[in-house]
Amino acid sequence: MRITRLIKITKTFFQYGLDELIPPMWLPWYVTPLRTMIFWWRNKHPDKTRGQRIRLALQELGPVWVKFGQMLSTRRDLLPHDIANELNFLQDKVAPFDGKQAQQLIEHALEINDISQRFVEFDIKPLASASIAQVHTAHLIDHDGEHKDVVIKVIRPGIDRIINADVELMQVIAGFVARYMPDGKRLRPREVIEEYKKTIIDELDLLREAANAIQLRRNFENSDSLYVPFVYSDFCRHNVLVMERIYGIPVSDIAALKANNTNLEKLAERGVEVFFTQVFRDSFFHADMHPGNVFVSYENPQSPQYIGIDCGIVGTLNREDKRYLAENFIAFFNRDYRKVAELHVDSGWVPADTNLEDFEFAIRTVCEPIFNKPLAEISFGHVLVNLFNTARRFNMEVQPQLVLLQKTLLYIEGLGRQLYPQLDLWKTAKPFLENWMKEQIGPKAVYNNVKANLPFWGEKLPEIPDLIYDYLKAGKYAHQMQQLHMIKNQQETNRQHKLTRITILLGCAIIALAITFK
Structure with a gap:
């Protein structure tokens, strides 16, 4: 079966002209004669773009390869944009x-x-x-x-x-x-x-x-x-x-949503809020939010509610990733590119020896031009993609949790703009992130940390006197041992000095005797 499958893959590879996408100097020597031998498998789709040929080849190879293509479409750090965009059209049917x-x-x-x-x-x-x-x-x-x-x-x-x-x-x-x-x-x-x-x-x-x-x-x-x-x-x-x-309207069915008198602006804004709530409040987010997995409830169309299904793929972020990511977003909103560069280094996403001036300039080159456009015309998700691509040039290690986040953010923004093209993702996201940061580092954060740790401290409080006693006792024992160690060291030093004196006296006596009997 493996040989048969390999033949099928090879045939598909040549019939869609995928070999032509690889520069000749990169191909092993045997590919050229192989092309000649199987000339009837040559490219049958010369009129299509490279992205279309790759997509059609994956669809022909079957569901496992379709899913692989869907995953690759999120890895814009690896693929040219035209190919990644085409892979977005892969249908898992x-x-x-x-x-x-x-x-x-x-x-x-x-x-x-x-x-x-x-x-x-x-x-x-x-x-x-x-x-x-x-x-x-x-x-x-x-x-x-x-x-x-x-x-x-x-x-x-x-x-x-x-x-x-x-x-x-x-x-x-x-x-x-x-x-x-x-x-x-x-x-x-x-x-x-x-x-x-x-x-x-x-x-x-x-x-x-x-x-x-x-x-x-x-x-x-x-x-x-x-x-x-x-x-x-x-x-x-x-x-x-x-x-x-569940019974709901597919989120991609704009006509049905309008027929139900759905408030599309509110729906788009709520999509952004749901995403950032999952990421920053819960550290647990649905990472497969394509339109096939999202519906809208028929009830309360002026206060629309999403319905989410198919939770097979989820993403998580630890506390440090969340903090660094939120600070990156806020620094970006404030056009503080130096801060963005420093955060990438502090988080370990790029090497510690990265030249901050060069990195800051590269980020500025990507970001600054977009601030001359109206916010409604700016794709926040694609700006994030470009930032990741820029960081890659500075040897940024691919972070799996950030790849899932990037994929989900692109889904959410695409969904939001389809629902309400005037969606201002930044205007919706920035207050949420600023409030979240205040809760993490302000007085409220201190209060919440104390409140969260009170049960633990209450459990340990009765043990504190014993712990103090044990600590002091251990300290006293350590001090005594240190004194004994110092005494032994001094005794050893005195013994060495005494042996040295005796050795010198014996040497002098031997020299004197030698002179006398000479």
Whole structure:
């Protein structure tokens, strides 16, 4: 199977003229005669751009490669913009597998003889189908005997074998790129494939997705901005996920949103607020917010609420990353490029020996021209991309958590501008970030830290007298040991001096005797 698959990949590679995108001096010697031997596989799409050819080739190779292309579209630090933009059009849509087989998988996972024991009105026809899983609708009979309107997500049978086989071939190709292409080291193809492998393997575990959805729902409990469907965790397994069925308007359906009299300006602003709340308040953000995973509730169109699904990919930031990132944003808003450069060095994102003057000038070159434009015409997400690309020239290490953040921010901004083209992302984001920074470093932050640590201090308070006693006792013992050590050292010094004197006297006596008997 591996040889057959490799032949298929090679054929697709040549038929879409992808070999023509590689400079001849970068290709190994055997490619030229291979082109001659398989002339019937030559480029059949010369009228298309390089980005279109790459996208079509990935679509032909199948769902695993489509997902790889989707991941690559977020790595603008590695790809030219025209290719990255084209990869954004990759659609993760494949033919569904047999609904009866899905039913059998659900019955086996839940250890039931017939699906009607847990679900009624199970629709054998899938509601949606993607590369890794498909979704069916049903009514769940919960433990109290009540019927709940749900969707059941089922992993495709045998998809793990297909993924592992294709990822192995990707690793072979990555090794080829790293070895033969002059830019192979900078592109870090092996690391990129490993990152992709981890992402796609994680998506195969629906228990992980269920846990992510539960956490995100808890973070936005009673929120007017975002609703996350309830997950029935008792009925979730590694290959089956059962969650509340939602009814909403796809966020990309502008006509339906307008027909529902939705306040699009408010909706766009809330999208920005939801993103920054996830990142800076919760340190836990949905990292796959493409339009297919976002809906808008029919209720309260003048105060619209998002509905988020498919939490298979989430991002997290630690406290230091959050602080540095917020300070970077604020310094950028204030056009303090020196501060941006210093923060990149302080955070360890660029080497400590980076020339700050050169780095500051490079950042200024990217950022300063945009301030001459109206804010509504500036793409904040693309400015962030350009900043990352500039930092890369100064050997900035790729930060996986920042790549996910960049991807999500591009999704959010694109979504916001589609909903409300006049969206001013900066105007919405800057007050949020400034307030967040005040909460982190101001008096309120001190109060919150003290309040958070009070239970710990209260637990340790009774132990303080014993700890002080033990410390003083240990100090006294250490002092005594130091005194004994000093006495021993002095005694050893005196002994050495005494031996030296004796040695000198004996030497003098021997010399005197030698002179006498001479």
